[in-house]
Amino acid sequence: MAVQGGRVEVLDLTDDRRVRSRSQVALAGLARLVAQREAADAPRWVWTDTNQVAPPLLAAGVRVGRCVDLRLCRAILQHAFPDRTWPEPHWPTVAIGQQPEPTLLDGLVDEDAAVGGSGEQVLAELVRQQEVLASAPSPGRLRLLLAAESAGALIAAEIYHDGLPWDRRVHDQILTAELGQRPAPGARPQRLAALVEVIRGLLQAPALNPDSPVELLRALRRAGLDVTTTSRWALREVDHPVVEPLLEYKRMARLLAANGWAWMDAWIVPAAEPGRKDRFHPEYVPGGVITGRWATSGGGALQLPKQIRAAVQADPGWRLVVADAAQIEPRALAAMSGDRGLAAAGRGSDLYQGLVAAGVAGTRKEAKVAMLGALYGATTGAAGLLMPRLLRTYPRATAVVERAARTGEGGGVVHTWLGRTSTPPPDSWRESQAAASQPGASAAVQARARQSARNWGRFTRNFVVQGTAAELALCWLAELRRRLALLADLQQRPHLVYFLHDEVIVHSPEELAEQVAGDVSASLTEAARLLFGATEVEFPVHTAIVSSYADAEH
DNA sequence: CACCCCCGCGCG
DNA sequence: AAAGCGCGCGGGGGTG
Numbered sequence: 001m002a003v004q005g006g007r008v009e010v011l012d013l014t015d016d017r018r019v020r021s022r023s024q025v026a027l028a029g030l031a032r033l034v035a036q037r038e039a040a041d042a043p044r045w046v047w048t049d050t051n052q053v054a055p056p057l058l059a060a061g062v063r064v065g066r067c068v069d070l071r072l073c074r075a076i077l078q079h080a081f082p083d084r085t086w087p088e089p090h091w092p093t094v095a096i097g098q099q100p101e102p103t104l105l106d107g108l109v110d111e112d113a114a115v116g117g118s119g120e121q122v123l124a125e126l127v128r129q130q131e132v133l134a135s136a137p138s139p140g141r142l143r144l145l146l147a148a149e150s151a152g153a154l155i156a157a158e159i160y161h162d163g164l165p166w167d168r169r170v171h172d173q174i175l176t177a178e179l180g181q182r183p184a185p186g187a188r189p190q191r192l193a194a195l196v197e198v199i200r201g202l203l204q205a206p207a208l209n210p211d212s213p214v215e216l217l218r219a220l221r222r223a224g225l226d227v228t229t230t231s232r233w234a235l236r237e238v239d240h241p242v243v244e245p246l247l248e249y250k251r252m253a254r255l256l257a258a259n260g261w262a263w264m265d266a267w268i269v270p271a272a273e274p275g276r277k278d279r280f281h282p283e284y285v286p287g288g289v290i291t292g293r294w295a296t297s298g299g300g301a302l303q304l305p306k307q308i309r310a311a312v313q314a315d316p317g318w319r320l321v322v323a324d325a326a327q328i329e330p331r332a333l334a335a336m337s338g339d340r341g342l343a344a345a346g347r348g349s350d351l352y353q354g355l356v357a358a359g360v361a362g363t364r365k366e367a368k369v370a371m372l373g374a375l376y377g378a379t380t381g382a383a384g385l386l387m388p389r390l391l392r393t394y395p396r397a398t399a400v401v402e403r404a405a406r407t408g409e410g411g412g413v414v415h416t417w418l419g420r421t422s423t424p425p426p427d428s429w430r431e432s433q434a435a436a437s438q439p440g441a442s443a444a445v446q447a448r449a450r451q452s453a454r455n456w457g458r459f460t461r462n463f464v465v466q467g468t469a470a471e472l473a474l475c476w477l478a479e480l481r482r483r484l485a486l487l488a489d490l491q492q493r494p495h496l497v498y499f500l501h502d503e504v505i506v507h508s509p510e511e512l513a514e515q516v517a518g519d520v521s522a523s524l525t526e527a528a529r530l531l532f533g534a535t536e537v538e539f540p541v542h543t544a545i546v547s548s549y550a551d552a553e554h
Numbered sequence: 555c556a557c558c559c560c561c562g563c564g565c566g
Numbered sequence: 567a568a569a570g571c572g573c574g575c576g577g578g579g580g581t582g
Contacts, residue, residue, distance in 0.1 A: 212578055213561055231562060233567040254563060257576055289572060293566085300575055303564040329566095376570035383570070462571040466566095470572095501566045501572090 001047045002119040003027065009119040013046075017127055022119065031060030038064060046070065046126050048117055050150070051096040054157035061490060063158070065482075069150040070125050072287050076149060077132050080142070080421045084132055090117040090125065095297065096160050096283055138419060144530060145418035145471055149287060151478035155496055156284035156294065158481075163279025164312060164497045165320075165507060166268050170548075171311035175260060178307075179252055182261050189256065195249040202242040210249055258300060259308050267299045276315045282498065291467040292420045292474070293501055302500060312498075312505070312549035319513040321494070322552035323520040323543040324503040325473065327351040330371050330397075332469040335528065335537040336417045339397035343536040360393050361386055374398055375465050377405060377458035401461045408460025409453040416467035417531060425456050468531075472539075473502055475527035480504070483519040487512055505549065517543040 002009045008030050012020040025033050034057060037043055044066040047053050057064065071091060078086050117125075129146075136142050176182070180190030188196065200208050205219040216230045223242065227234045232250065235243050269279045280299065288295025296302045304312075314320045330351055334342035345354030355367035366382065370390050373383025391398045404414045411430060413422045429452055435441060436449030477499060484494050484506065494508035494516045508516045521541040528539045544552035 209578090211576095214578075227567090229561085229567070231567065235567095237567070250563085254576095258564065291572065293572070295573065297574085300564075302566075303574065305564055307564095373570065376572095378570045381569050458571065466572065503566080 001045055001053070002117055002122045003030075003047070003052060004118055008033070011119045011123060012043075013123075017123070017130065019123070027056070031057055031062045034064060035060075035062045038062070042066070044068060046122065048091045048122060048125075049094050050153035050157055051094045054154060055096065055161065058157060058161040063485070063490065064154065065485070066147075067150050067154060068126065068146070069153040070122065070129065072149045072153055073129055073146045074125070075287055076142075076146060076420060077129055079423070080136070080415075080419055081132055090121045096157060136419070141417070142419040144475070145416075145420060148418075148471060148474040148478050149292075151481065152286040152294070152474050155477050155481055155499070156286050159496055159499065160281050160283055162495050162497060162507070163269065163281040164505070165277035165315055165318075166280045167311050167313040168264060168268055168278055170313060171264055171268075171308060172261070174308055174310060175255070179256055179260070192249065192252050192256065195245050195252070198245045199242060199249060202245070210246065211253060255305070255307060258303070259305060263299075277313055280312075284499065289470075290423055291463055292416065292470040293466065294499065301498075304500075306550075310548050310550035314507060314547050317510055319508055319510050319545050319547060320497075320549060320552070321506040321508050321513055321516045321520060321543060321545055322503070322549060322554075323506075323517070323541050324554050325476065325524055326540045326542055327371075328472065328502040328539065329375055329465050329469045331537050331539055332417075332472055333375070333397050333400060333465050335532040335535045336464075336468055337397040337400040339394050340536060342394045342397045343538075346538055348538075349540045349542070358393055360389055374401060375462060377401075377454075377461045401465060404464045405457035405461035407457075408463075409457035411456070412460075414460045414464050416464060416471055418468070418471045420467050420471065422460055422463045422467075429456060469502065472524075472527055472531055473499075475530055476524045477504065479523040479526050479530075480506075480520055483523060484516070487515065487519075503554075513545045517545060 001011075006027050008025050008027060010023045010025065010033065012022070014020050023033075034045070042065045045064055046068040047070065049071045050067060050069045071089070074086075074089060078084075133139050133142055133146070172182070179192055183189045187193075196208075196210060199210055200206050203219045203223045205222070208215055208219050210216050213230045217227070220227055220230065220242075223240070225238050225240055225242075227238060232247060235247060267280055269281060271278050280301075282299060282301030283297045284301070285295040285297055288297075312320065326349055327346065330342065331346050333339070334346060341358070345351055345358050348354060350364070352364045352367040352371065355361060355371065356364055361367040361370050366386065369383050370386035372378075373387060374390050378384050378387070391402075407414050408422070408425075411425050411433065413424050415421050432445075432449050432452055436446045477496065481496065484496070487494055488509070492509050494506050494512050496504060497507045498505035504520065506516050506520065520543055524539045524541050528535060528537070542554055544554075546552050
């Protein structure tokens with residue numbers, strides 16, 4: 001499908017990508033055409049950019065089953081095969097928030113440039129990508145990744161469209177209880193203002209603005225506190241009466257700045273109809289993170305603090321199915337490495353407890369620190385001390401991350417299980433490595449180079465695990481979306497409303513919530529089978545059926 | 555005023 | 567005061 005100049009060109013392709021037929025339709029008729037084809041034979045739609053096509057379809061109440069998002073697929077393929085010929089893309093970047101709604105600017109922009117190209121261009125890009133795919137070392141895996149990435153684009157567009165149900169009243173109650181009544185614009189809420197006076201008094205700094213790290217640090221040092229930063233970590237270690245009110249102030253100021261009344265005004269959209277909650281519309285950016293995780297843009301959807309999660313409330317008669325994939329990263333590592341010991345530790349619902357049972361650490365907390373340390377590349381502290389035992393107990397799993405680290409330290413690229421490729425280090429990195437290997441290189445230059453080599457090694461070490469977990473999560477979402485579509489018509493259909501790396505929320509009619517919870521768990525198992533085949537590794541999901549996000553414990 | 559960087563902190 | 571990865575955001579503070 002190609003959208004251009006207010007018209008849509010649809011090419012019907014055979015399996016070997018020959019054009020069977022062509023048709024044209026006005027943009028206004030697109031939704032009807034898509035709905036007809038979905039009902040008839042549910043094709044896989046190929047288009048340049050889901051952000052361009054999905055919003056008008058969703059607005060018209062039309063959903064598609066499968067698509068190829070050429071923009072996202074190109075990004076993955078180009079990264080994996082940088083040496084192939086990649087002509088300049090024929091498309092511009094479109095954010096989902098910039099939906100092609102009619103504005104005064106229409107007619108001023110070059111319509112041909114502002115859209116997804118001609119049918120021939122779209123087809124040529126598809127053919128190019130499929131040829132690259134066919135020549136890949138593991139075309140099956142990469143094909144799965146591209147399908148999952150494209151499904152993710154559909155899901156992100158749908159979540160943006162549907163929104164996360166939000167209760168303004170609950171949110172306001174939390175803010176008022178914490179901060180005091182909503183103040184006039186520009187003024188501090190009452191409880192916050194009172195704390196500022198306490199802090200000023202204790203530090204004998206009558207004009208201090210505690211929001212300024214520079215001013216605050218100066219005042220703290222003048223009052224005799226031995227700190228070099230104003231971060232919470234540093235303050236917690238200091239014994240002084242100002243510490244407690246200051247930490248309290250920081251907590252409250254953060255809530256006000258990040259998710260206070262101004263945030264509510266900017267991001268919470270009034271209910272579409274009576275009897276429903278308001279909505280927060282998370283703007284996800286699939287593929288936005290280097291490892292393949294989703295990023296977000298605006299609203300801070302990936303940082304919804306636990307403090308205000310009580311404001312996430314299902315519509316009347318509906319429930320939230322809140323689910324998180326337990327320890328998905330170490331389990332992904334166990335599966336990709338084929339480490340039977342680590343797989344065994346993960347049998348049951350708590351892998352960290354399994355590590356304790358295996359004697360890796362004395363407590364669950366220690367075991368978690370050790371495991372995360374291995375994934376992140378910790379060298380010192382408690383995690384560093386526990387590493388030798390982890391290496392001995394799980395040689396196959398740890399070998400995967402150690403190898404990735406060595407590759408990164410040497411300037412190489414690494415790959416996720418499905419074939420997403422890490423960014424090569426920048427030229428400046430290579431230059432500093434080269435400089436350090438010169439005969440007369442100073443000790444300082446060598447030390448700096450070693451440091452940046454280790455830094456890059458930690459990035460590649462984590463990339464293989466975080467990235468593989470991200471593609472597993474993507475397949476989880478895609479399978480879950482497929483199952484949810486079978487449960488009910490659009491109006492009563494359970495739908496994804498939130499996604500946070502290893503956690504999902506489905507908004508579901510009450511009577512379907514149990515079924516949804518089962519589908520959520522089964523979908524992850526199915527996704528793991530798709531990626532890893534008959535793996536011994538279990539991927540348990542913790543689910544809770546609640547009215548408020550805050551009531552889901554994990 | 556717009557723009558940029560730094561700091562600090564929220565999330566996984 | 568961060569050891570140990572990946573992000574986004576708001577406020578301060580500087581620059582042009």
